[in-house]
Amino acid sequence: MITLDIETTGLDPTTDYVVAIGILDDFGIQILSSPVTGYQADLNAAEHGILKQFADYLVHLVPDGDFFLTYNGVEFDMPFLFSRMGIHGFTGESKILFELKDIDLIHYAKYVTGRRLGKNDACSKLGNLYVPRKSEGLWSARIYKNPKLLTENDHLEMLQHNATDLSSTARLYNVVKGFPDFTEWRMNEFSNEVCLDGNKQDNKKERRQVQHHRGERG
Numbered sequence: 064m065i066t067l068d069i070e071t072t073g074l075d076p077t078t079d080y081v082v083a084i085g086i087l088d089d090f091g092i093q094i095l096s097s098p099v100t101g102y103q104a105d106l107n108a109a110e111h112g113i114l115k116q117f118a119d120y121l122v123h124l125v126p127d128g129d130f131f132l133t134y135n136g137v138e139f140d141m142p143f144l145f146s147r148m149g150i151h152g153f154t155g156e157s158k159i160l161f162e163l164k165d166i167d168l169i170h171y172a173k174y175v176t177g178r179r180l181g182k183n184d185a186c187s188k189l190g191n192l193y194v195p196r197k198s199e200g201l202w203s204a205r206i207y208k209n210p211k212l213l214t215e216n217d218h219l220e221m222l223q224h225n226a227t228d229l230s231s232t233a234r235l236y237n238v239v240k241g242f243p244d245f246t247e248w249r250m251n252e253f254s255n256e257v258c259l260d261g262n263k264q265d266n267k268k269e270r271r272q273v274q275h276h277r278g279e280r281g
Contacts, residue, residue, distance in 0.1 A: 068229050069139075069140045192234055
């Protein structure tokens with residue numbers, strides 16, 4: 064299981080940048096980012112370095128064994144990464160995003176409650192988990208749009224926010240995966256992903272590419 068969460072300068076992958084990619088796997092948390100001086104010197108180059116690290120990570124994943132765990136990743140993180148990786152020439156590696164299974168807990172939250180919940184609300188209502196609300200990811204990342212004003216404290220706050228997001232998503236999954244309705248929801252999700260001709264991957268790719276135009280974020 065790979066818990067994934069990204070930080071960006073905004074919601075539009077055609078004009079905004081990835082400033083950090085958080086990964087939580089069997090080896091712990093790692094956040095792919097750049098030193099503050101890297102963002103200040105060239106934001107596009109800093110993003111290229113981050114995406115190169117992520118591309119190198121992706122090629123070691125096993126499609127039949129690994130899966131991504133996200134909160135709103137199907138509609139935001141995955142298509143955003145796919146778009147930005149294509150812009151930077153990592154098209155081949157970006158396709159791996161569609162080859163792995165995914166569990167997007169925002170869909171489970173809606174399945175249970177009938178409405179779209181933010182992650183903190185989902186953690187509270189579904190998992191009885193407390194998540195600190197110290198920083199907002201979108202605000203902390205948008206400051207990178209003017210990297211000359213970026214400080215070490217700003218960067219640290221963003222990294223801390225990302226790490227908190229990763230751990231809270233994983234904690235929520237560990238609670239709800241044992242619920243009977245979680246198994247029921249996963250079966251429904253899988254059925255919806257499979258095309259009538261059985262070509263699951265093409266359907267997932269089409270679904271994500273359409274959804275990235277919505278500009279939604281968890």
